[in-house]
Amino acid sequence: MKDYRTAIPESVDIWLDIEAAATGKDKAAIGREVLAAWAKDRFHAHKVAVRKLQANGMQPELFGEDAEDDGIARKQAARGGR
Numbered sequence: 001m002k003d004y005r006t007a008i009p010e011s012v013d014i015w016l017d018i019e020a021a022a023t024g025k026d027k028a029a030i031g032r033e034v035l036a037a038w039a040k041d042r043f044h045a046h047k048v049a050v051r052k053l054q055a056n057g058m059q060p061e062l063f064g065e066d067a068e069d070d071g072i073a074r075k076q077a078a079r080g081g082r
Helices: 010-023 027-055 072-078
Strands: none
Touching: 010 027
16 A cells, blocks of 8 residues: 545545445545546546557557657657658
8 A cells, every 4th residue: 555645625525524424434445445446447548548549540659649650750850850
């Protein structure tokens, strides 16, 4: 386990209190469950994105890179434009 602390709005803290009272769980446990569900959802979205990009002939790379050129333009620029 890693220790992760952050500020949250008062309304979120109140909802964590409500959920803790309703379920008998610790607020931190509820926060861990919420973050785990979010991470699982993002991982699924990433897998869907990779499949869609590959299905459309694009190289999935980190965001901010030019995925469409598959690195060819960068390689050519590094060789002096050949």
